[in-house]
Amino acid sequence: QSALTQPASVSGSPGQSITISCTGTSSDVGSYNLVSWYQQHPGKAPKLMIYEGSKRPSGVSNRFSGSKSGNTASLTISGLQAEDEADYYCCSYAGSRWGVFGGGTKLTVL
Amino acid sequence: QITLKESGPTLVKPTQTLTLTCTFSGFSLSTSGVGVGWIRQPPGKALEWLALIYWDDDKRYSPSLKSRLTITKDTSKNQVVLIMTNMDPVDTATYYCAHTHTVTPAFGFDFWGQGTLVTVSS
Secondary structure: OOOEEOOOEEEEOOOOOEEEEEEOOOOOOOOOOOEEEEEEOOOOOOEEEEEOOOEOOOOOOOOEEEEEEOOEEEEEEOOOOHHHOEEEEEEEEOOOOOEEEEOOEEEEEO | OOEEEEEOOOEEOOOOOEEEEEEEEOOOOOOOOEEEEEEEEOOOOOOEEEEEEEOOOOEEEOOOOHHHEEEEEEOOOOEEEEEEOOOOHHHOEEEEEEEEEOOOOOOOEEEEOOOEEEEEOO
């Protein structure tokens, strides 16, 4: 299995919205609505932000939303805040109780 | 509340075997649907799923590392152990263990340990 494809970096100004894409194949993203998204600040463990494509765990801001179209999943952050600056990773279920991560995207808040 | 913590050596020599232990609390690995996974992250690089063990003792491994990995659980001790053989400098990374569930968060990892940095060097 190959890693899912994410843009290396995205940026936006405070208050704006940004979208991070995560492209897989018909064997992972395209076959299951089981994409999760993680936020990771430097030196910290990843934090689950979205699961099952669009669900937010308790405590995660509703500024974070997830969607999917075909083999590509997306994470949208609206009303960008300075604290959103971090690395973001997608992960998709790929069948047989296994999954695959994306290569990560660095979000810069200008 | 759910917590996980990784423990093991911080420095191993090339060709040696790495043994990491994940000690957790707040859930049981005998509960249907529960899984504990190991994920690593080389410095400045992406996350990589290594291995995962489920409540029913089903074990899954990264296809590229399968020959070098063994994952086991001790339900009575609330521990999951990962063994990686024939360590190489490219295996230098922070190793995380994390909790998942087949229903919610449906194979997402909702709780993570703090991670442990393992350096492979002679």
